[in-house]
Amino acid sequence: MHMGQFVSAAFTALLVFAAFSSSSNYGLNSYSVGPAGTSNAHSTTYYTQSTGGEVSGNGTASAHDAGTSGGVQAEQLAVPQAPTVSNGSSAYYNHLLVTLSDNAGTNAYPADVSFSIGVSTVNCFTSACVSSGAVKFVQTGGSLGGSQFYQTYSAWGSGSGTSVVGLAPSTTYYVAVAAKQGTFTNTEYGASASAATASPSLTFSVTPNTLSFSSLLPGTTFTSGTVTFSLATNAAYGANIYNAGQNGGLRSSLTNSTIPALSGNLASSSHGFGLQGLSVSQTSGGPLSIDSPYDGTGNTVGTESTGYAPTFTTPAAVTGGSATLKMQAKAAGNDPASGDYGEVITFLAAASF
16 A cells, blocks of 8 residues: 655634724724825816825814814914904095004914905804805905905005995994915904994084175275185095175165176276185195185185085095185276175085095
């Protein structure tokens, strides 16, 4: 009998069961390492940024900073502080002045950071409010638009601020700021500040309401007392003080005669009547000026208007505006003598809002 050699082989299968790693204090949800995306991969429309082996979790925050967990946390900008919003001591009725915080100190921004200014009539700047259209965004020139617009701190006027225009009067506006640097560092809108636009205003007065000439002797120019005007307005495009006469000169009903209003030098005229501006001033704004032909000197006067002619003008809002004028008259030898020569002049102030 042939004796053969028997060879026996044993095969052992090893089974490995995955289990969460944990202790009494810590637990790992997963410790597998998968492929990580290419950093900053992009097409013409989208950018991606990813990291491998990290799980997004609770964020960290302080009074001015916010970040998520993981390696991208170091890239997060400080959330902008509330801006300063001014209505010009209740003078601005259609715009507000917004000055961004420069985040001085430990949270100072690099020079290449840009900012978006959000404006709303409700104090809500969450992502839901932004996406709903409740928030408008300041554009170039200060107007409001529906798309976020970013530019640098210096482009927003630095410490001088920027005007937000096209606003409604007597309305409270809330303003908040977001920041970004590069592609992946947009912050949320930070804390808001607010101010209310003023109501359009115009105040005007004339003192006194009557003037008189001491006499109207032929060939002699006589000067009246002084009329004083006060003017204040927050109208962005200024205001005018107008005059309009009733009779076209000094009229005598008893003699049915008129010493005519004219523009020119009474010294070289046989007779005439006119107005002459004397002075203008203002506390702020303006400036207030004397219009031609009422800006003459000596015996040079401007004629009263049969409609309404501008006598004093300011091109912008003015506070504490003051103006004065006088009237001059000269009778001719053939003007009938009478004690009832007179004129009614109406002064009117109008502003351009």
